Amino acid sequence: MLKKIECFIQPSKLDSIKDALFDAGVEGLSVTDVRGVGRQRGYTSGEKPKKKVKFLPKTKLEIVVDEEIVEDVIAVIKKLARTGTIGAGKIFVVPVEDAIRISTEEVGKSAIF
Numbered sequence: 556m557l558k559k560i561e562c563f564i565q566p567s568k569l570d571s572i573k574d575a576l577f578d579a580g581v582e583g584l585s586v587t588d589v590r591g592v593g594r595q596r597g598y599t600s601g602e603k604p605k606k607k608v609k610f611l612p613k614t615k616l617e618i619v620v621d622e623e624i625v626e627d628v629i630a631v632i633k634k635l636a637r638t639g640t641i642g643a644g645k646i647f648v649v650p651v652e653d654a655i656r657i658s659t660e661e662v663g664k665s666a667i668f
């Protein structure tokens with residue numbers, strides 16, 4: 556079974572996380588600069604919360620892996636994305652129906668590794 560780990564992290568954490576992910580067995584990932592908001596509605600701990608929701612810059616990682624390494628990948632992200640405070644990010648795990656490597660027509664797990 557393939558799973559997609561979709562996570563939102565602080566942009567400054569990307570550099571160290573990307574190398575650790577490959578060390579954990581990841582063979583590919585996509586990165587997007589996004590804007591996001593969580594339960595503080597965009598206000599950091601030092602700020603006075605206002606009514607209006609505010610977006611903050613975040614980095615989204617999309618990583619499709621075999622379910623065998625999902626827990627390892629989550630452990631890497633949890634360890635390296637931590638900031639010791641709120642707003643460090645969030646991880647979602649989503650089922651993936653199939654994968655196809657276009658160059659070889661490999662499908663499923665073979666398309667990933």
Ligand SMILES: Nc1ncnc2c1ncn2[C@@H]1O[C@H](COP(=O)(O)OP(=O)(O)OP(=O)(O)O)[C@@H](O)[C@H]1O
Nearest residue numbers: 563590591592593594595613640641642643644645
């Ligand atoms: N329910 C959600 N759906 C989609 N994206 C989300 C959701 N919650 C958070 N995100 C994304 O994750 C980013 C980081 O969220 P954040 O770490 O602030 O979560 P939180 O739930 O507010 O937890 P904390 O209290 O630790 O800050 C958000 O800026 C947003 O991009």
Ligand SMILES: [Mg+2]
Nearest residue numbers: 593594595642
């Ligand atoms: Mg938050």
